[in-house]
Amino acid sequence: MNYRCGYTLIELLVVIAIIGMTAVLALPAFAKYRDVTEFTQKTEEVKELFYSAQALANAPETTSVDTYRINFDTATKPHKFILVSCLNPSCSTSTTIRTVPLLDNETIPISGANKTIFGCSTTFSGGKPDSCVFGPKYLAQIIKFSDFGKNVKRVAKFTILNDPFRVKTEISDL
Secondary structure: OOOOOOOOHHHHHHHHHHHHHHHHHHHHHHHHHHHHHHHHHHHHHHHHHHHHHHHHHHOOOOOOOOEEEEEEEOOOOOOEEEEEEEOOOOOOOEEEEEEEEOOOOOEOOOOOOOEEEEEEEOOEEOOEEOOEEEOHHHOOOOEEEEOOOOOOOEEEEEEEEEOOEEEEEEEEEO
16 A cells, blocks of 8 residues: 655645634734834823832931922923923922833823923922912813824823822723
């Protein structure tokens, strides 16, 4: 009897086709996962800025600084959140502490360059910062950012709760 070793051409083509179809189905899911991961990472970085501003304002050695603010800068690409320390209430002289650049395709409904969206004053009352709130225009407003990736449409919302200070984060799909 004559025994064959190996596979026929048809069997090999079927296996290659199955592998190709699996790859076609898996790659978009992987790309979406990567975008969601980047979105979550940026959300956490922005959340850390809020806590940094509050912690710096709470620190006992911050007597020379009036306010810590988080500005949103639309003048550059990509847009970015900037944590600054201000030596006076008008913030005419400030020092950048930390910057969180966003991805190129993000959209944030805040118009104008370098808007103050959040601030913690070091004017103490009872050992705590007097205020940690969104800027005048954004007081009690939820800050949202979305559209991090080509394959995912998500929104991050930050809500500041003052007593005790907490940053509530909600991430949802559009």
